[in-house]
Amino acid sequence: MAYVKATAILPEELISEIQKYVQGETIYIPKTVASHQKWGTRSGTRKLIDDRNALMKRAFKNGRTIDQLADEYYLAIETVKKVVYSK
Template sequence: MKYVNANHVLPEELIKEIQKYVQGETVYIPKPKRNHQKWGSNSGSRQLIDDRNTKIKNSFKNGNAIDQLADEFFLSIETIKKIVY
């Protein structure tokens, strides 16, 4: 997260209003809910995990055992159970 000097991006009137509540502090201003993205959507990690989980589900449907899938995908048995059930 990068920090931006309020003097460079906010109108002077707004800065004066904010200074009534906080001065010389770091204030986090969150994104609006509509701009939030799910974890991994930018990096592609979410898609990789979704693809892996689909492979696990298909392998399970094709008769592979849970412990076999855990070994193959380097996950715990409990994690495999969460994915397939």
């Protein structure tokens, strides 16, 4: 998260109004709910994990054991169970 000077982006009237409540402090202004993205969406990590999980489910349906999948994907057995038994 990069810091931006308020004077560079906000109108002077708004800065004056904010200064009634906060002066010389760092404040965080959250995104709106509509612009929030789920974890890994921007980086593509979510898609990679979803694709991996789909491959694991398919392999399990085709006869691979949970132990084999845990070894192949370097995951704990409980993690593999969560993946293959989830809907």
